[in-house]
Every structure is written in structure tokens, then in C-alpha cells.
Amino acid sequence: MTRVALIAHDEKKDDLVDFAREHAAQLAEYDLIATGTTGGRLNEETNLDVDPQASGPLGGDLMIGAEVARDRLDGIVFLRDPLRAQPHEPDISALLRICDVHDTALATNLASATFLIEGLADQERQ
Numbered sequence: 001m002t003r004v005a006l007i008a009h010d011e012k013k014d015d016l017v018d019f020a021r022e023h024a025a026q027l028a029e030y031d032l033i034a035t036g037t038t039g040g041r042l043n044e045e046t047n048l049d050v051d052p053q054a055s056g057p058l059g060g061d062l063m064i065g066a067e068v069a070r071d072r073l074d075g076i077v078f079l080r081d082p083l084r085a086q087p088h089e090p091d092i093s094a095l096l097r098i099c100d101v102h103d104t105a106l107a108t109n110l111a112s113a114t115f116l117i118e119g120l121a122d123q124e125r126q
């Protein structure tokens with residue numbers, strides 16, 4: 001089953017909830033995980049069933065990175081806040097790096113998230 005992780009920094013959480021609602025029919029077909037607060041919001045504000053990991057600053061990015069390291073994720077949408085420093089920047093860098101190591105699809109803004117989600121749908125049709 002296709003497995004996707006959804007993550008957003010605080011200033012981007014509204015955007016991710018909107019994105020998830022927009023693509024709900026497709027995302028509902030996937031096994032979804034998320035960092036803690038993001039996952040909580042998605043579970044409350046959409047009809048999706050998301051498995052929340054720890055909150056980002058408490059290790060959630062690293063937990064998702066571990067899934068990437070095991071090749072257990074097909075894609076990650078990670079809406080980062082490019083305008084504010086995060087206290088757990090090293091964890092974020094580790095997640096981005098391990099996606100490159102494992103060649104795992106990673107979208108860090110809405111425009112690329114749309115391509116990622118459309119690309120996964122295309123892959124399934126093949």
C-alpha cells in the first residue's frame with residue numbers, strides 16, 4: 001500500500017489541512033503518517049485517518065526519517081516555514097537528507113506537493 005507522510009510547521013498547518021481536504025479522495029487510499037500536531041489536526045479537521053508520530057520538536061521528524069531509512073514511505077509532503085527558525089533544525093535537516101539518500105519523493109511547498117500527489121496517482125494507474 002502506498003504510504004505517505006504529511007508534515008507542516010505551525011504557519012503552514014492551515015495550508016496542509018486545505019491541501020489534504022482538496023486531495024482527500026486520493027489520500028484516503030493511502031496509509032498516512034504525520035508528525036504529532038499536524039496529524040492531530042488532520043484527524044480532527046479532515047475525514048482522513050492519519051497515524052500521528054511524536055511532535056516535530058520532540059523527535060517526530062526523526063521518526064519519519066527512520067521510516068524513510070527503511071524504505072517504508074513513498075512520498076512526503078513537508079510544508080516548511082521558510083521565514084522562521086525552528087528549534088529542531090538539525091532534525092529537519094536529517095529528514096531532508098535521508099530523503100535524498102533514499103531517493104524518496106519530498107515536496108516542501110504546495111506547488112511541488114500537488115506534483116507529488118499527482119505523480120503518485122499516475123504511478124498507480126500504470
Ligand SMILES: O=C(CO)COP(=O)(O)O
Pocket residue numbers: 007008009010034035036037038039054055056057060061086092
Ligand atoms: O515541527 C514539525 C516538523 O519539523 C511539525 O511538528 P508538529 O506536526 O508536531 O507540529
